[in-house]
Amino acid sequence: MQAVNIRAQEARVNVTWNGHNGDLVDAVPYNAADGDIRDWVTEALRSGAVVGMRADRGVNLQDFVVDRFPASRQVPYNRIFVRPKTPFG
Amino acid sequence: MSALWTQLIATPEPVSLPWLGGRALFGQGRTFKLVGDLPPEHGWHSFEVDGSRRIRWAGVEAWADHDALMKAPTRCGYLVGNRFLPDDAPIVLDPRRIVEQSLEVRLVEAGLGRFSRVRVARWGHTDWVYAQQEFPLGPEAAVLDAYLDRAASVTSVPHVTPALDLAFRFESWRRTDAEERRLLMELERQEAERREAERLMAEAEQLQFAEAMASVAKRRGLIERDFAGAARAALAVGDAELLDVRDARTKTEKVVQFRFRKRRFECVVERSTLRIVDSGICLVDHGTGEKGDTYFTLESLPAVIQQAIDEGRLVVFRHAD
Numbered sequence: 001m002q003a004v005n006i007r008a009q010e011a012r013v014n015v016t017w018n019g020h021n022g023d024l025v026d027a028v029p030y031n032a033a034d035g036d037i038r039d040w041v042t043e044a045l046r047s048g049a050v051v052g053m054r055a056d057r058g059v060n061l062q063d064f065v066v067d068r069f070p071a072s073r074q075v076p077y078n079r080i081f082v083r084p085k086t087p088f089g
Numbered sequence: 090m091s092a093l094w095t096q097l098i099a100t101p102e103p104v105s106l107p108w109l110g111g112r113a114l115f116g117q118g119r120t121f122k123l124v125g126d127l128p129p130e131h132g133w134h135s136f137e138v139d140g141s142r143r144i145r146w147a148g149v150e151a152w153a154d155h156d157a158l159m160k161a162p163t164r165c166g167y168l169v170g171n172r173f174l175p176d177d178a179p180i181v182l183d184p185r186r187i188v189e190q191s192l193e194v195r196l197v198e199a200g201l202g203r204f205s206r207v208r209v210a211r212w213g214h215t216d217w218v219y220a221q222q223e224f225p226l227g228p229e230a231a232v233l234d235a236y237l238d239r240a241a242s243v244t245s246v247p248h249v250t251p252a253l254d255l256a257f258r259f260e261s262w263r264r265t266d267a268e269e270r271r272l273l274m275e276l277e278r279q280e281a282e283r284r285e286a287e288r289l290m291a292e293a294e295q296l297q298f299a300e301a302m303a304s305v306a307k308r309r310g311l312i313e314r315d316f317a318g319a320a321r322a323a324l325a326v327g328d329a330e331l332l333d334v335r336d337a338r339t340k341t342e343k344v345v346q347f348r349f350r351k352r353r354f355e356c357v358v359e360r361s362t363l364r365i366v367d368s369g370i371c372l373v374d375h376g377t378g379e380k381g382d383t384y385f386t387l388e389s390l391p392a393v394i395q396q397a398i399d400e401g402r403l404v405v406f407r408h409a410d
Contacts, residue, residue, distance in 0.1 A: 021386040052305035084384040087374030
């Protein structure tokens with residue numbers, strides 16, 4: 001069932017940028033600081049290292065939110081979501 | 090003279106006997122002890138007797154000793170498989186009681202026709218051995234026709250003996266039973282094939298789902314041939330469960346219903362990218378007029394909903410209930 005190899009203390013990073021979605025190729029520590037995660041994702045987006053997304057030199061994720069979803073029965077590994085800040089009505 | 094006598098008693102005498110298993114062998118009114126090799130299978134074999142009660146297999150099969158069989162007590166009747174239905178036995182016309190009403194016959198000749206009339210001989214103390222085929226009494230051919238025509242009974246055939254009637258019933262019952270078993274086996278085989286096909290399909294779907302969930306490229310690649318599968322995998326990334334997908338009014342969009350945190354939601358996505366067009370919840374900053382729906386995709390929308398729930402700011406526009 002599991003198609004990726006991510007250890008218990010790690011997480012897959014999913015990023016939503018400019019209406020597109022992609023994954024970081026490498027897993028990151030699940031308890032990494034939000035700032036570190038934003039920096040890694042920024043670097044990956046700028047260099048085009050995010051699977052499914054084109055390189056974008058103008059990336060700025062300072063206002064982005066970092067969500068953490070632990071492993072579940074359906075998804076057997078931790079996930080970290082990096083996404084735009086949400087304007088709620 | 091004495092040398093000749095020694096030679097006479099030492100010369101083994103060949104004899105044809107039915108071997109039915111074991112080392113006790115009946116023949117010539119005596120019971121021999123079989124020494125040496127055993128024959129490879131039950132049947133008539135040639136044995137060598139050296140004058141004592143010891144007998145040795147000569148290593149070859151032999152013809153049945155018809156004269157010896159006819160000297161033994163014999164009975165006439167009908168064969169059903171290896172069961173013999175004697176003419177002279179009291180018979181209850183119930184195929185389920187075939188065993189108690191019949192005798193087991195050994196060494197039955199191969200290729201006997203159905204409802205053949207045969208004679209069997211008592212061999213030793215307990216065994217009955219096939220002896221020969223007998224002339225039919227008359228109704229056998231008509232009974233065979235009734236069997237081939239699948240008649241329910243042979244009451245319309247004159248002069249049918251109870252043994253022949255029971256043979257007919259037992260053969261008919263055996264045929265029906267074999268057909269039912271064959272049908273049952275076929276049904277079981279079909280059911281097993283169906284289950285296996287379902288299992289393989291479920292495995293393939295599961296693998297495709299796992300791969301799609303683990304890779305954005307796979308998810309997007311899946312869109313063209315299986316939009317629902319791509320949407321299901323994208324939602325699963327954020328712990329949401331796809332409920333339904335339908336076409337939107339615009340060809341380039343799809344309406345997606347999903348369950349998240351035990352609640353149902355509905356959104357509209359761009360078909361080719363899974364980008365949110367209408368999140369179904371309020372993502373508008375009323376101070377600036379900024380709309381946030383298109384910032385997200387199916388993967389990240391559940392996290393946004395989670396934040397709205399956590400902050401008590403969830404406003405649902407589209408209801409999937």
